[in-house]
Amino acid sequence: xxxxxxxxxxxxTKTLVAALVLKLAERDVLELDDRLSRWVPEFPNSRQISxxxxxxxxxxxxxxxxxxxxxxxxxxxxxxxxxPRRTLRYARDPAREPGVDWLYSSTNYIPRxxxxxxxxxxxxxxxxxxxxxxxxxxxGDLARASDGVFHGSxxxxxxxxxxxxxxxxxxxxxxxxxxxxRLELGGEQVWAHTGDIYGFHADLAYLxxxxxxxxxxxxxxxxxxxxxxxxxxxxxxxxxxxRSP
Numbered sequence: 001x002x003x004x005x006x007x008x009x010x011x012x013t014k015t016l017v018a019a020l021v022l023k024l025a026e027r028d029v030l031e032l033d034d035r036l037s038r039w040v041p042e043f044p045n046s047r048q049i050s051x052x053x054x055x056x057x058x059x060x061x062x063x064x065x066x067x068x069x070x071x072x073x074x075x076x077x078x079x080x081x082x083x084p085r086r087t088l089r090y091a092r093d094p095a096r097e098p099g100v101d102w103l104y105s106s107t108n109y110i111p112r113x114x115x116x117x118x119x120x121x122x123x124x125x126x127x128x129x130x131x132x133x134x135x136x137x138x139x140g141d142l143a144r145a146s147d148g149v150f151h152g153s154x155x156x157x158x159x160x161x162x163x164x165x166x167x168x169x170x171x172x173x174x175x176x177x178x179x180x181x182r183l184e185l186g187g188e189q190v191w192a193h194t195g196d197i198y199g200f201h202a203d204l205a206y207l208x209x210x211x212x213x214x215x216x217x218x219x220x221x222x223x224x225x226x227x228x229x230x231x232x233x234x235x236x237x238x239x240x241x242x243r244s245p
Contacts, residue, residue: 006136007217009202010195013135014109018055018179019149022159032162032178040111043088048098054108055178056167060096063105064088074128082127084110102169102176106132109179133197142204143215150191150206150213164191185228186235203231212238 024030030039030051036059037046045060053059064070070090091107109132127134137145148154155163166175166182173181173192180191188207195202203216214234 001219003140004138006138007202007219008133008195008197008200009135009137009142009204009217010129010133010197010200011106012137012142012193012195012202012204013129013131013133014106015179015193015204016135016145016149017109017131018163019155019159021051021055022155022163022178025162026156026159036111043111044092045094045098050098052162052178053098054111056165056176057102057104057108057169058099058167059105059108060094060098060100060103061105061107062091062093062095063103064090064107064110067091070128080127082130084130087128087130102167102171104169104171104176108132129197133195137217139215139217142202142217143213146204146206146215147213150208151211186232186239188235188239190235192231203228205231205235207235207238210239214238 021030025032032050032052032055034051035047036043036049036051036054040046043049049059049061064087067090073090087110088107091105095103095105106129110130145154150160163178163180164182166177168174169176173183175182177191179193181193182189182191184190185192185205189209190205190207192203192205194204199219201218201220203214205214206212207214214231216230216234218230
């Protein structure tokens with residue numbers, strides 16, 4: 001491995017897809033309060049769901065990842081190339097009414113854009129996540145791109161304010177904006193996202209008080225309590241805060 005090795009970034013993809021949507025809004029291609037019916041009219045509740053609600057997970061869509069039939073279909077077709085339409089078959093019925101409660105759903109990020117991915121454990125795994133989690137990146141590239149989003153020139157101040165309009169989640173992270181969570185790690189307020197997909201774990205954290213971006217990519221999936229330990233240690237090293245006993 002080198003500092004240029006590509007890793008699957010998983011759901012950190014959502015952070016940069018949200019930034020891309022905000023850039024499209026800056027260019028008047030779309031508006032955050034556009035109804036999904038303008039773009040994907042056949043999707044359930046498309047007249048009630050806004051682009052903003054897709055990005056901050058207030059749309060009420062069901063998560064295709066939670067459907068047992070989705071996992072079974074992946075196993076049966078390891079060499080198949082999936083399209084967004086095929087993935088969305090496993091999120092037909094809304095889980096909740098739009099705008100009522102926060103519910104994390106990778107489905108929210110599939111109607112918004114198209115993407116493709118070349119490297120992963122199988123063709124199926126490489127294509128089902130699409131713009132919800134299919135991005136490949138090195139740690140350096142991910143940190144530089146995210147730094148540009150959080151306080152650089154990739155977004156204007158208005159878009160950045162929209163991205164950081166956080167809503168309560170009643171879960172983890174406790175607040176979520178547009179493709180971005182807000183929580184406390186290492187004794188600091190952090191804007192962050194994690195990603196876990198097919199044997200890879202990724203952490204992305206921006207410290208707004210320090211103007212520091214941290215990216216950590218690991219080739220082991222960490223679906224377990226305590227997966228924030230690494231990023232917590234890195235934040236403390238950057239800020240030189242003492243560790244709690």
